Amino acid sequence: MKKFIAFILFLAVAVIVVPWLHPAKADQVNVYQDNQLVKSVVFKIGVSEYVVNGQTPGVKMDVAPFIQNDRTFVPVRFLGNALGVNNSNITWDNATQTATLKGAKATLNMTIGKAEVVSNGVTKAIDVSPMLVDPGRTMLPARFVAEGLGYQVDWDEATHTVICWPAGEPKPDVSAAVNYLVSKVTQSNPQGKPxxxxxxxxxxxxxxxxxxxxxxxxxxxxxxxxxxxxxxxxxxxxxxxxxxxxxxxxxxxxxxxxxxxxxxxxxxxxxxxxxxxxxxxxxxxxxxxxxxxxxxxxxxxxxxxxxxxxxxxxxxxxxxxxxxxxxxxxxxx
Structure with missing residues (x-):
């Protein structure tokens, strides 16, 4: 009996101190914006505003996200900021038409007209490429940038919203943010334009x-x-x-x-x-x-x-x- 109790105590200690005995868990990435942990980001097609951590009113953008080739495009600076990349870590090379975002997990490079994303020097083919729109704004595909910076991404067809949250965490409740952005459609698009x-x-x-x-x-x-x-x-x-x-x-x-x-x-x-x-x-x-x-x-x-x-x-x-x-x-x- 004493040997059995000793064995149980050994297992209890081992689970605490031996990493490989713990259940597998997805990598969790903590991303910060202005020293605040980013738990959720919500964009909506046609609305020039996004919501971080459910805090409203949201952050204004000068170009609204749009859909092209079944992908959501968001202006690079606002997409980077929303995902915890400050302006000093977002650069634009006019000679090569390349945008660079230096995040906590990776450095991403994306070039206008090239259907690829370069993450920490490794090139990955994607199905769309960045584009330029007036007034000289670089638009990046939200999913590939968010995933490259350590986020999970979900698309809600009913509300035309993109939801991002840190990898390894459960999907947060963003219903209040979604409802807020949906309410903006009537204000910014009173004619209900497609x-x-x-x-x-x-x-x-x-x-x-x-x-x-x-x-x-x-x-x-x-x-x-x-x-x-x-x-x-x-x-x-x-x-x-x-x-x-x-x-x-x-x-x-x-x-x-x-x-x-x-x-x-x-x-x-x-x-x-x-x-x-x-x-x-x-x-x-x-x-x-x-x-x-x-x-x-x-x-x-x-x-x-x-x-x-x-x-x-x-x-x-x-x-x-x-x-x-x-x-x-x-x-x-």
């Missing part, structure tokens, strides 16, 4: 309006005519099938368009946003778009280059000119 329209408006710095089954934006004739020496742009998008049309136009009253200053940057922004992993094909489309626009302008609209189709990642992109448009680009779903 995600694709919110993203286009943020990208182009405009506000589209519902037009039948579609959403559209264009300057009024009065606005065009008051600035008739410069081109304007318009867009039309179908939120149901994802089709986008964007064109560069001239004022209706102009008797001669040959001196109008062309600006095709809105088209290029939409193409880069829609196809962030296809810079060469975007450039090919833009080259032809400029040819079409220049031909229309130089001939005073009397001659137009033929309609041309491009295939980009399984999507059909048509480039042509008609009506009061120097050039129109149609992007299929």
């Amino acid at each position: 995600d694709i329209i919110v993203a286009l408006d943020n990208l182009l710095g405009v506000s589209g309006h519902k037009s039948g089954s579609e959403w559209a934006y264009s300057l009024s004739n009065e606005e065009k005519n008051s600035n008739r020496d410069k081109s304007s742009f318009s867009y039309c998008a179908n939120s149901n099938n994802g089709k986008i049309l964007i064109g560069v136009d001239w004022a209706q009253i102009l008797p001669d368009i040959r001196n109008v200053q062309l600006d095709l940057s809105p088209i290029e922004k939409v193409l880069n946003w829609r196809f962030p992993d296809q810079p060469a094909q975007v450039q090919e489309i833009m080259d032809y778009a400029w040819q079409v626009a220049e031909k229309t302008r130089s001939s005073d609209g009397l001659e137009r280059l033929p309609l041309k189709y491009f295939n980009v990642g399984g999507h059909e992109v048509a480039v042509h000119s008609m009506g009061l448009s120097f050039v129109i680009v149609n992007i299929s779903n």
